[in-house]
Amino acid sequence: MVSDMLATGGAERCASLLSVFFDKNNCQVHHVVVVDKVEYEYAGELLNLGRINNNSNGFFDRLNRFRVLRNFFSDNEFDYILDFRVKNHQWQEFYIAKFIYKAPLIVTIHSYMIDLYFPKNRLLTNWIYSNCNEIIAVSNGIKKRIDSNTNYLNSKTIYNPIDINYIESVSNETFDFDFKYILAVGRMHDNIKQFDKLIESYANSELPQNDVKLIILGDGILKSELVGLVKTFKLEDMIRFEGQVGNPFKYYKNAFFTILSSKNEGFPMVLIESLACGTPVVSFDCLSGPNEIIINNENGILVENQNFEKLTLSMNKMIQNKEFYLHCKQNAKPSVERFSIEIIGKQWLELFKIK
Structure with a gap:
């Protein structure tokens, strides 16, 4: 290998x-x-x-x-x-x-x-x-x-x-956050993940005023620019950069949902790992992978590719419609057993x- x-x-x-x-x-x-x-x-x-x-x-x-x-x-x-x-x-x-x-x-x-x-x-x-x-x-x-x-x-x-048994085990490790948050994960060496536009979409959503924070895991040369962008939106208290972590699965499990805003992907493990932790997902229908993982409105929301306005509306839907959210959460784990x-x-x- x-x-x-x-x-x-x-x-x-x-x-x-x-x-x-x-x-x-x-x-x-x-x-x-x-x-x-x-x-x-x-x-x-x-x-x-x-x-x-x-x-x-x-x-x-x-x-x-x-x-x-x-x-x-x-x-x-x-x-x-x-x-x-x-x-x-x-x-x-x-x-x-x-x-x-x-x-x-x-x-x-x-x-x-x-x-x-x-x-x-x-x-x-x-x-x-x-x-x-x-x-x-x-x-x-x-x-x-x-x-x-x-x-x-x-x-x-x-x-x-994915190793579902391993993920279930480590996702139960002690977790210190006592607030609601959504999660984004990825490298910051290039702008494939489009964290800058995700931050803007989050700023335009109803999540900040509902005390739902954005946690971003990952690192790279673009991180300082992203930190500066957060300051521009005056969201330092709502958006946190946690860097590289040894166990991302406990972050997945305790998130309200995981979000992916990439230009393109291959087969995004972020989505599978989040669903394996029982956490719904919101993702662009980018090329390729998300539409082979997400069953739209069943285990998450598949958003029209690169439509950031609809990405914002999808964030809002997840926190506004409790019945819909619980439906997606219930279906999360079973939907990835095939992987x-x-x-x-x-x-x-x-x-x-x-x-």
Whole structure:
């Protein structure tokens, strides 16, 4: 299992969770990570290329990592290689696919922005993926885009899994907040999550005057700008930035609802994890994923994509209509049982032809 790291993102959480499931089902698991950042629980052996690094990260340093990686795949006779990484460096990926990977390759696609995985140069794409046995999309929306933009007919959808028992256990940890709040979660390294517009939509809603706060989990270079925006709206007492937290699930469980305002997604784990904690969701019908998770007006509200006025109205509906809210809350947990690690893991074992 090859990942950028075992921390922070949905693809990485998927890799770590699957590794535990595979290990329990008598599969020998090895991980390769590129960045020295390991926070998620995982099973199996770990090759951390991020530790083969000096301060300069120069040419010879990178060359040494390639040597270690090549020897690793030469020394081990793997049945499958699962690659969870984006493919930003096209010629590097060509070299890895042709000269390093020594087993049947399965590539997972976790973003609707498939240019992160498939070079625009079709010939180069064909070279990189010529030895790929399967392309696994984590949503039907991504699969449709792959099928319409590439020549590959062997793509299929396997959703990201969740460990419902684990989530239920850790979501019950002691929690200190004694006020009502809604929750938003995501990285602040770019503006994909559109927290700036979410803050404005929240400011225009009825939530502040009803003492329902907005809690934002996550970190990144845009955080200082967002803090400044909150001051502009004079909402310092109503909007709180909690940064990166070790256990987001207790935040989900105690939230009134979770909100997602992204430009695009792959298969947003934020929505699944919130619903697994029994908390309804409000999300744009963005590309892709939310409409494969949210049953509109049943476990949450699916909002017309990028219509921030309707996003505000949906926030209001959740706090105004108690009967509607309780209906969504009651349906939250049952709606995501189909994403359990037992069900999704079985689909992977079937792919491996393991009974």
